[in-house]
Amino acid sequence: xxxxxxxxxxxxxxxxxxxxxxxxxxxxxxxxxxxxxxxxxxxxxxxxxxxxxxxxxxxxxxxxxxxxxxxxxxxxxxxxxxxxxxxxxxxxxxxxxxxxxxxxxxxxxxxxxxxxxxxxxxxxxxxxxxxxxxxxxxxxxxxxxxxxxxxxxxxxxxxxxxxxxxxxxxxxxxxxxxxxxxxxxxxxxxxxxxxxxxxxxxxxxxxxxxxxxxxxxxxxxxxxxxxxxxxxxxxxxxxxxxxxxxxxxxxxxxxxxxxxxxxxxxxxxxxxxxxxxxxxxxxxxxxxxxxxxxxxxxxxxxxxxxxxxxxxxxxxxxxxxxxxxxxxxxxxxxxxxxxxxxxxxxxxxxxxxxxxxxxxxxxxxxxxxxxxxxxxxxxxxxxxxxxxxxxx
Amino acid sequence: xxxxxxxxxxxxxxxxxxxxxxxxxxxxxxxxxxxxxxxxxxxxxxxxxxxxxxxxxxxxxxxxxxxxxxxxxxxxxxxxxxxxxxxxxxxxxxxxxxxxxxxxxxxxxxxxxxxxxxxxxxxxxxxxxxxxxxxxxxxxxxxxxxxxxxxxxxxxxxxxxxxxxxxxxxxxxxxxxxxxxxxxxxxxxxxxxxxxxxxxxxxxxxxxxxxxxxxxxxxxxxxxxxxxxxxxxxxxxxxxxxxxxxxxxxxxxxxxxxxxxxxxxxxxxxxxxxxxxxxxxxxxxxxxxxxxxxxxxxxxxxxxx
Numbered sequence: 001x002x003x004x005x006x007x008x009x010x011x012x013x014x015x016x017x018x019x020x021x022x023x024x025x026x027x028x029x030x031x032x033x034x035x036x037x038x039x040x041x042x043x044x045x046x047x048x049x050x051x052x053x054x055x056x057x058x059x060x061x062x063x064x065x066x067x068x069x070x071x072x073x074x075x076x077x078x079x080x081x082x083x084x085x086x087x088x089x090x091x092x093x094x095x096x097x098x099x100x101x102x103x104x105x106x107x108x109x110x111x112x113x114x115x116x117x118x119x120x121x122x123x124x125x126x127x128x129x130x131x132x133x134x135x136x137x138x139x140x141x142x143x144x145x146x147x148x149x150x151x152x153x154x155x156x157x158x159x160x161x162x163x164x165x166x167x168x169x170x171x172x173x174x175x176x177x178x179x180x181x182x183x184x185x186x187x188x189x190x191x192x193x194x195x196x197x198x199x200x201x202x203x204x205x206x207x208x209x210x211x212x213x214x215x216x217x218x219x220x221x222x223x224x225x226x227x228x229x230x231x232x233x234x235x236x237x238x239x240x241x242x243x244x245x246x247x248x249x250x251x252x253x254x255x256x257x258x259x260x261x262x263x264x265x266x267x268x269x270x271x272x273x274x275x276x277x278x279x280x281x282x283x284x285x286x287x288x289x290x291x292x293x294x295x296x297x298x299x300x301x302x303x304x305x306x307x308x309x310x311x312x313x314x315x316x317x318x319x320x321x322x323x324x325x326x327x328x329x330x331x332x333x334x335x336x337x338x339x340x341x342x343x344x345x346x347x348x349x350x351x352x353x354x355x356x357x358x359x360x361x362x363x364x365x366x367x368x369x370x371x372x373x374x375x376x377x378x379x380x381x382x383x384x385x386x387x388x389x390x391x392x
Numbered sequence: 393x394x395x396x397x398x399x400x401x402x403x404x405x406x407x408x409x410x411x412x413x414x415x416x417x418x419x420x421x422x423x424x425x426x427x428x429x430x431x432x433x434x435x436x437x438x439x440x441x442x443x444x445x446x447x448x449x450x451x452x453x454x455x456x457x458x459x460x461x462x463x464x465x466x467x468x469x470x471x472x473x474x475x476x477x478x479x480x481x482x483x484x485x486x487x488x489x490x491x492x493x494x495x496x497x498x499x500x501x502x503x504x505x506x507x508x509x510x511x512x513x514x515x516x517x518x519x520x521x522x523x524x525x526x527x528x529x530x531x532x533x534x535x536x537x538x539x540x541x542x543x544x545x546x547x548x549x550x551x552x553x554x555x556x557x558x559x560x561x562x563x564x565x566x567x568x569x570x571x572x573x574x575x576x577x578x579x580x581x582x583x584x585x586x587x588x589x590x591x592x593x594x595x596x597x598x599x600x601x602x603x604x605x606x607x608x609x610x611x612x613x614x615x616x617x618x619x620x621x622x623x624x625x626x627x628x629x630x631x632x633x634x635x636x637x638x639x640x641x642x643x644x645x646x647x648x649x650x651x652x653x654x655x656x657x658x659x660x661x662x663x664x665x666x667x668x669x670x671x672x673x674x675x676x677x678x679x680x681x682x683x684x685x686x687x688x689x690x691x692x693x694x695x696x697x
Contacts, residue, residue, distance in 0.1 A: 041609075042509045171670045196649070197674040199614055201605055202411070204404035204535065205650040212397045225614075228510075228606035236515060236604065237532045238522035259510040259606055 025095070025322050027066045028315050031088025032099035033081055033109065036073040040224055042255050043101045044073075046297070047123050047304035050285075051099070053292055054308035057284075062308065063315025065322070070094065078108035085109035089118045095322050096121055096311055101300075103127040103146065103174065114138050117325050119332065123307040124300060126351060128177065132385030135349040140332050142307040144272045145351050145383040146174065149248035150181030152270035152356035152377040153219055157246060158187040159377070162216035166243070168206060168230075169221040171195035178221035178248070184384065191215045196222075203230045207237050219246045227251045228259050235263040244268070249371075252361055253298040257369050264369060267361045272352075273302040273341040274359050274373040281309075281338040296370065302340050313337035343380075349389035353382045396529050401650045402643065403525075407535050409642020410542025414597035415615060416622040416634040417549060418590030424629015424695050425565045426583050428481060429488045432472070432495035433594060433619070434612025440465040440595030441602040441611065442503055445511040454516040458599040462592050469591025473584050481583075500609050515603035534603060541600055545593070549631045562586060566629040566695045621677055625684045627691030636692055641677050648676035 032051065034044035048071060055067045070088055074081035081100060088094045089112050097113045100106040103125040110130075113120040119138050126141040157165055165188055169175030179193055191213050194206060210218055218239075222230050227247070234240060240263075249271025250256075257264050275286050275296065285305050289297040297305075314331035315322055322328050333346050347353050356378040359371040419433050443464050448457030476495065480488050515534050522530035553559040561582055564572040573579050605611065622641050626633025653669030660668065684692060 045509075171674070194653070195670040197670070201615060201618075202404075202408045202646075204408065204532075205401055205646045208397060208400045208404060209650060212394065225606040225608055225611070228608070229604065232515075232606075233532075233604050236520060236522075236534055238530060255510070259512050259608065261512045261514050263514070 029094045031094040031097045033084045034099040046300040050301035050304035051308045062312040081105040081109040085112040132388035135389035141351045143303040147181030150178045154182040154186035164215045166215040170198045264361045282340040309337045405643035405646035409639035413638035416619045418593035420623040420634045422590045431492040434616035435499035436594035437598040438612040440598030441607045444599035445513040462595045465595030466588040466592040470588040473587040510608040513602040627694040629695030630693040633693035648673040
C-alpha cells in the first residue's frame with residue numbers, strides 16, 4: 001500500500017514536472033481584459049494603448065522575453081469579463097492577467113485567476129475588500145486604492161482651511177465609498193452629502209441647492225459623462241467663482257478637458273500622477289505617448305504603462321523563469337521598476353504606497369489645457385484597510 | 393429653504409421639461425403617425441450634437457453651426473427612412489425594436505470612427521454666465537434661451553399641425569392611417585417628411601443641449617428613456633401631450649430631487665432619510681407614469697380616438 005502510493009506520488013510529480021520547471025520560458029503571455037467599447041470605453045482604450053506602447057518601446061519584449069498580449073473587450077459587463085478571464089487563464093494559460101477598469105467587473109473575474117494561481121496586476125480598479133480581509137497573494141495593484149484620490153481631496157480641503165464642504169456622488173457603492181474617503185481626511189463640517197441618480201443628465205436642481213447652502217467648497221465624484229454634464233452646468237451657472245469645486249484626478253483629466261474645454265481652467269484635483277512630474281521615466285512616457293497616439297495621456301494611460309513596466313521588471317528579475325509563480329510574485333513585490341509617478345513600493349497587502357499630488361487645470365507653455373502639479377498632499381500614503389489583511 | 397429656492401427649482405423643472413420636449417416632439421410624431429418604434433431616435437440626437445460641434449468649429453458661430461446641423465441631420469434622417477426604416481413599417485414592433493437597436497450600435501460606432509469618442513461644443517460666450525432674474529436669484533442665461541427655444545418650437549409645431557395643410561395630413565395620418573390612405577394622401581412622402589422633421593427636432597435638441605451635456609458616443613440612449621416616458625404620459629402622437637408630459641416629467645423630477653430628501657428629513661432619522669430620499673426621487677417620474685396610465689391608459693391627450 002505504502003509502496004503503491006509512493007509510486008503514484010512519483011508518477012504525479014513526473015507528470016506535473018513541466019509545470020513547475022525552472023527552465024526559462026520562451027515568451028510571456030498576458031491576458032488583457034478591459035472595457036473598450038460603449039460610453040465608458042475611452043478609459044480602457046487609454047490603458048490598453050499605454051500598455052502596448054510600453055511593450056513597443058521595449059522592442060516587443062517585456063523583461064527580455066517576447067510579449068504576447070491577448071486583448072478582450074468586457075463590454076462593461078461582469079459576466080463577459082469573467083468568461084474572458086476563464087478563457088485566458090484556463091485555455092490560453094496566460095502568465096499574467098490585467099486590464100480591467102471597473103471594480104464590479106474585476107471582482108467577478110479575479111477569483112478565476114486566484115483559484116488557478118495566475119497573477120493579476122490591476123492597472124486601475126483597487127476596491128477596499130481586496131485591500132483588507134480578502135487580500136490575496138495573487139493580486140497586485142499598480143494604480144491607487146479606490147479611496148486614495150478622495151482622501152487626498154479631503155486632506156487638500158482641510159489644508160486650504162475650507163470650513164464647510166458640500167459633497168455630491170452618484171447613488172451606488174463606489175459613490176458612497178468615495179465620499180467616505182473624502183470625509184476620512186476632511187476636518188471641516190460636511191453641509192450635505194447628496195447622492196444623485198447614476199447617469200443623471202441635468203444637475204440644475206443640485207446646483208441651486210449648493211448655491212442656497214453657501215458651502216466653502218464643493219467636492220464631486222461624478223465619473224465620465226456625469227462629470228462632464230455637471231462641470232459644464234456648474235460653470236454655466238456662474239458657480240465656479242462662488243464655491244470652488246474640487247474633483248478627483250480622473251474627474252478633470254484629458255478625457256474630460258477635451259469635451260468641456262476652457263471652462264475647466266482653474267479647477268483643483270488630486271492624483272498620484274501628472275504629465276509634468278519631473279522624472280526621466282515620465283518624460284520618456286509622455287513624449288512617446290503623444291507621438292504614437294497624437295493625444296495627451298491621462299492618469300489611466302500612466303497606470304497602463306506602469307503596469308506593463310512592473311510586469312516587465314518581474315520577468316527580468318526572475319531571469320525569464322516565469323513558470324515559477326512564487327518567484328514572479330516575489331519579484332513583483334520588490335517592484336524594481338522606474339514608475340512614471342516616481343517613488344513606488346508595495347504595502348504588505350500589495351497595494352501601493354506612494355505620493356498624491358494637488359493639480360490645477362491650466363494652460364501650458366504651448367497653450368494646451370493640461371493639469372499642472374502644484375503641491376504634494378500625501379507623502380508615502382497607503383490605505384486604511386491594510387490592518388485587516390493577514391498577508392505578511 | 394427660501395421662496396427664492398422654490399422659484400428657482402420650479403424654473404429648473406420647467407427648463408428640464410422643455411429640454412425633454414425638444415426630443416419628445418419628434419419621437420411622438422414618428423411613433424404616433426407611422427406606428428413605428430424608433431429606438432435610433434436618440435442616435436439622431438447624437439448625430440445632431442456632433443454635426444453641430446463640427447459646424448460651430450468650422451463657421452466660428454454658434455447660431456450658424458446649429459442652423460446648419462438641423463438640415464444636415466434632417467437629410468440624414470430622411471436617407472435613413474428611405475433606405476432602412478421604410479421596410480419596417482409593415483413588420484411588428486419587435487422587429488422594429490431589434491432593427492433600430494442595431495442602428496443604434498451601427499451609428500454609435502460610425503460616430504466614433506468619424507469624430508472619436510467625444511466632441512467639444514462650448515456655450516456662446518455672451519450666454520455663458522448667469523443673469524439676475526430677481527434680487528438674489530441669478531439664473532444661467534443659456535438655460536433661459538433653452539426655455540425660449542422650447543416654447544417657440546412648441547408654438548411653431550402647434551401652428552404647423554393645426555393651421556396648415558401638411559399639418560392636417562399629419563393629423564389625419566395619426567388618427568387613422570388606413571382612412572388617410574384611402575382618401576388619397578401620399579403616405580410614403582408624408583412619412584419621409586415627418587421623419588425628416590423628427591430628425592430636425594433631434595438635431596435642434598442635440599445642438600441646443602450640447603453646451604450643457606456631454607457630447608459623447610452613447611449620449612442618445614440615456615435621454616431616450618426619458619423621452620419615451622414623456623410621450624407615454626402625454627399620449628402617443630400628440631404634440632400637445634408631449635409638451636404637457638415633458639413639463640410634468642421635468643417638474644416632478646426636479647422638485648423630487650430638490651425637495652424629497654428635505655421632506656424625508658423632517659419625518660425620518662437622518663440615516664433613513666439620506667438613503668430613502670434619493671431612491672424615491674429617482675423613481676418619481678415612473679410613479680407619475682404609472683398613475684397617469686392607471687387613470688388614462690392612452691395618456692393625457694391621446695391622438696387616436
